[in-house]
Amino acid sequence: MLTALLFSMAVTPSSSTADLILDAAERRAQSVGFNGFSYADIADELKVTTATIHYHFSAKSDLGADLLHRYAQRFREALADIIRREHSSVTQLRAYARLYEDVLSEGRLCLCGILAAEYETLPAQMREQIVAFFASNEAWLANVLQAGRERGELRFAGETRDHAMAIICGLEGALLVARAYGGVTRFRVAAEIVLSGAAPAVA
Amino acid sequence: MLTALLFSMAVTPSSSTADLILDAAERRAQSVGFNGFSYADIADELKVTTATIHYHFSAKSDLGADLLHRYAQRFREALADIIRREHSSVTQLRAYARLYEDVLSEGRLCLCGILAAEYETLPAQMREQIVAFFASNEAWLANVLQAGRERGELRFAGETRDHAMAIICGLEGALLVARAYGGVTRFRVAAEIVLSGAAPAVA
DNA sequence: TCGCACTTATCTACTAGTAAGTGAGTCGCA
DNA sequence: TGCGACTCACTTACTAGTAGATAAGTGCGA
Numbered sequence: 001m002l003t004a005l006l007f008s009m010a011v012t013p014s015s016s017t018a019d020l021i022l023d024a025a026e027r028r029a030q031s032v033g034f035n036g037f038s039y040a041d042i043a044d045e046l047k048v049t050t051a052t053i054h055y056h057f058s059a060k061s062d063l064g065a066d067l068l069h070r071y072a073q074r075f076r077e078a079l080a081d082i083i084r085r086e087h088s089s090v091t092q093l094r095a096y097a098r099l100y101e102d103v104l105s106e107g108r109l110c111l112c113g114i115l116a117a118e119y120e121t122l123p124a125q126m127r128e129q130i131v132a133f134f135a136s137n138e139a140w141l142a143n144v145l146q147a148g149r150e151r152g153e154l155r156f157a158g159e160t161r162d163h164a165m166a167i168i169c170g171l172e173g174a175l176l177v178a179r180a181y182g183g184v185t186r187f188r189v190a191a192e193i194v195l196s197g198a199a200p201a202v203a
Numbered sequence: 204m205l206t207a208l209l210f211s212m213a214v215t216p217s218s219s220t221a222d223l224i225l226d227a228a229e230r231r232a233q234s235v236g237f238n239g240f241s242y243a244d245i246a247d248e249l250k251v252t253t254a255t256i257h258y259h260f261s262a263k264s265d266l267g268a269d270l271l272h273r274y275a276q277r278f279r280e281a282l283a284d285i286i287r288r289e290h291s292s293v294t295q296l297r298a299y300a301r302l303y304e305d306v307l308s309e310g311r312l313c314l315c316g317i318l319a320a321e322y323e324t325l326p327a328q329m330r331e332q333i334v335a336f337f338a339s340n341e342a343w344l345a346n347v348l349q350a351g352r353e354r355g356e357l358r359f360a361g362e363t364r365d366h367a368m369a370i371i372c373g374l375e376g377a378l379l380v381a382r383a384y385g386g387v388t389r390f391r392v393a394a395e396i397v398l399s400g401a402a403p404a405v406a
Numbered sequence: 407t408c409g410c411a412c413t414t415a416t417c418t419a420c421t422a423g424t425a426a427g428t429g430a431g432t433c434g435c436a
Numbered sequence: 437t438g439c440g441a442c443t444c445a446c447t448t449a450c451t452a453g454t455a456g457a458t459a460a461g462t463g464c465g466a
Contacts, residue, residue, distance in 0.1 A: 032323045049446080056445090058423085117320030119383045170376055174369075176375055180322045253457085263455095
């Protein structure tokens with residue numbers, strides 16, 4: 001363990017080396033992509049050797065799979081939290097978009113968004129995890145949209161699932177484009193239109 | 204020249220080696236990204252050595268800049284062509300979305316979309332070219348939207364430029380997500396909603 | 407004979423990955 | 437209580453392979 005026992009009672013919660021590696025890898029993956037960082041980059045940051053990383057994640061594909069597993073779990077928790085906190089479909093959608101915005105304000109992208117760009121180069125397991133992420137987001141959004149329509153909070157024509165998909169596409173694209181061109185402000189404007197387009201009553 | 208003079212009169216138009224290199228690099232960049240292919244990949248495909256590629260593009264950043272220059276030029280021509288061919292803003296928007304769909308149906312993404320994901324790893328010149336691409340697309344779309352609104356073909360609230368941006372984000376995102384999750388059909392559905400959201404009269 | 411388009415051969419830097427070893431700590435047992 | 441066996445978390449030192457890049461040389465057509 002990097003964090004000695006001395007620190008285990010400190011205010012800062014002690015993190016295992018494996019967690020610190022995942023944290024560093026996640027930050028880098030959300031910024032430069034999975035192929036954009038090396039074991040050496042993380043090793044340098046954590047002041048360990050690359051062999052240490054191999055000890056915890058024997059292959060980079062394992063690191064990637066663990067990365068996506070943890071990310072998907074955290075995202076699911078965030079979505080459940082939104083349902084607990086917000087009781088109108090309109091504020092739920094806004095909170096959903098806020099999840100994306102917060103990531104961008106740290107100069108990062110959605111992990112699955114940036115990995116979708118690298119999709120063709122990724123191992124099979126990671127591909128499946130990315131697809132599963134989009135599917136579960138679509139399902140969550142479809143629930144929100146459906147409930148909103150039934151309660152009269154939202155109005156839109158056509159399939160609920162299609163609109164859910166369109167929102168994901170709009171937000172992922174806004175993240176991608178706004179990072180290069182326009183920043184957080186532009187993301188916010190685009191996100192507002194994406195939500196209002198799929199659910200006019202939001203505007 | 205790879206294509207001997209023998210073929211210069213053939214049905215297939217003769218391409219210089221530099222063009223063939225750009226063609227191969229473009230296909231790969233739109234599939235696996237700029238960092239996802241190497242000089243060796245292209246050299247293998249074209250049955251030349253990597254030194255040949257260096258002869259035409261001394262550094263990979265030069266190749267990237269030329270790639271983006273050519274892509275942006277072709278895109279501009281395609282946009283001018285749409286204005287020439289289509290005379291309603293509704294069909295112009297559809298044709299614009301079709302540009303994206305055609306790329307996806309070949310298993311590729313918009314070059315600037317996929318490079319936007321790699322933005323942090325790219326040389327300065329390429330970054331500027333990517334930003335310029337989005338800016339010129341935004342300007343073109345804003346013109347179409349503005350004219351459509353003035354002619355009563357389109358109806359939407361707020362800034363024209365913001366809606367233009369939202370369309371770009373929606374289509375780029377749909378490309379990204381649909382390649383991994385759902386394919387061309389799903390792209391088409393998402394694109395339809397993106398256009399109808401920014402311009403309700405399209406639906 | 408000049409020079410364009412290209413090859414051969416090579417370089418350094420970096421990639422993921424591995425084998426072997428080390429020191430600290432824990433466990434079971436007499 | 438003390439000691440050997442063992443495990444955990446790591447390092448050192450290394451590998452094969454690949455990245456972009458370069459210098460020097462070749463062949464062929466104008």
